[in-house]
Amino acid sequence: MGSNESALRYWSRHRAFYIMLIPGVLYFLLFKFVPLIGSVIAFQDYDIFQGFLHSRWVGLQWFHEFLTFPQFRRLLVNTVLISFYQLLFAFPAPIIIALLLNELRHAVFKRTIQTIVYVPHFLSWVIVGGLAYMLLSPRIGLINQLISGLGYDPIIFLQNPDYTRSIITISGIWKEMGWNAIVFLAALASISPSLYEAAKMDGAGRWRQFLHITLPGLLPVIMLLLLLKIGHLLDLGFEQIYVFLNPMTYSVGDVIDTYTVRQGITRGEFSFTTAIGLFKSVIGFLLLLVANRTSRATTGEGLF
Incomplete structure (x- = not known):
C-alpha cells in the first residue's frame, strides 16, 4: 500500500x-x-481492393526478386558510396562549424554567422536544386562563366556522372551543416567553464584544452549521432537525390530510395517496395548493433 x-x-x-x-x-x-502493421504486405501479393487481410501470401518472393534484380548491385553500390561520402565529409562539418562558432566572443557577430549558416536548412531541395543549376549551368552558371573567363571550355557539371556524387554531398553539407551544429553547440555549452580555467592555470594551451576538455565533452554526442547515422546508412532520402538525377547520371546517382519511389508510386508495386523498405530496416538495425558493440568496446560510449 x-x-x-x-x-x-x-x-x-x-x-x-x-x-x-x-x-x-x-x-x-x-x-x-x-x-x-503495414509491413505485412511485404510478404503478400497486395491488392488494394482486398486489403492486407485478404491479399494472397507469397512469402519471401519480393525479397528474392529484389536481391536478384539485375540493377540491385548498382543501386546498392550507389547508395553505400553516397552514404560513405556523407559520413566522411558531411558528418564532421557541423562539428567543425560548432567548434568555430564556439570560439567567437563577439555576441552580435556570432549570432549573425549562426543565422547565415542556419538559413539553408529551411530551403526546400527544389530551391537548392535551382541554386545549383544557377551556379553550375554551362550556359548561365556563375562557375562556368568564371571558367570561360579564364579561357577554358564550360564544364557540364549536372549532366556529367563524374561530378554527381560530389554535387550531392556538397549540397547536403551546405544545406544541413549549420542546423546539425546546434546539437554540438549545446554539448559545448554544457562543458563547465571551470575546467578551462583550471587548465589555463596549469599552463595548458588552446590545443591541449581542446584535446583534454572539449573533445572528451563532445565525444558522447559525436558517438550517439554517428551510430544513428550508421543505422541509416541505406536511407539517403528521395528529395535530395531526385533533384540532381537525370538520365545521364542514373548510373551513379540512382539509389534505393529513388528506385523505390519510382516502383511504388508510378508502377504501383506496393508489396515489392515494402519489401525493399523492410530490407533496408533490417540491414540498418544489424549495422547499428555492430557499430554500437564496436563503439562500446573501443570508446565506452554507445546507444545501449
Whole structure:
C-alpha cells in the first residue's frame, strides 16, 4: 500500500511533465508504430481492393526478386558510396562549424554567422536544386562563366556522372551543416567553464584544452549521432537525390530510395517496395548493433 501511495504522489507531483509527453507519445504511436502493421504486405501479393487481410501470401518472393534484380548491385553500390561520402565529409562539418562558432566572443557577430549558416536548412531541395543549376549551368552558371573567363571550355557539371556524387554531398553539407551544429553547440555549452580555467592555470594551451576538455565533452554526442547515422546508412532520402538525377547520371546517382519511389508510386508495386523498405530496416538495425558493440568496446560510449 505504501509503495502505491508513493507512486501516486510521484505521479501527482510530476503530472505536468507526463502531460507534456502525451503529444510525443501519440505521434510515435500513430506515425511510427501503427504503420509497422503495414509491413505485412511485404510478404503478400497486395491488392488494394482486398486489403492486407485478404491479399494472397507469397512469402519471401519480393525479397528474392529484389536481391536478384539485375540493377540491385548498382543501386546498392550507389547508395553505400553516397552514404560513405556523407559520413566522411558531411558528418564532421557541423562539428567543425560548432567548434568555430564556439570560439567567437563577439555576441552580435556570432549570432549573425549562426543565422547565415542556419538559413539553408529551411530551403526546400527544389530551391537548392535551382541554386545549383544557377551556379553550375554551362550556359548561365556563375562557375562556368568564371571558367570561360579564364579561357577554358564550360564544364557540364549536372549532366556529367563524374561530378554527381560530389554535387550531392556538397549540397547536403551546405544545406544541413549549420542546423546539425546546434546539437554540438549545446554539448559545448554544457562543458563547465571551470575546467578551462583550471587548465589555463596549469599552463595548458588552446590545443591541449581542446584535446583534454572539449573533445572528451563532445565525444558522447559525436558517438550517439554517428551510430544513428550508421543505422541509416541505406536511407539517403528521395528529395535530395531526385533533384540532381537525370538520365545521364542514373548510373551513379540512382539509389534505393529513388528506385523505390519510382516502383511504388508510378508502377504501383506496393508489396515489392515494402519489401525493399523492410530490407533496408533490417540491414540498418544489424549495422547499428555492430557499430554500437564496436563503439562500446573501443570508446565506452554507445546507444545501449
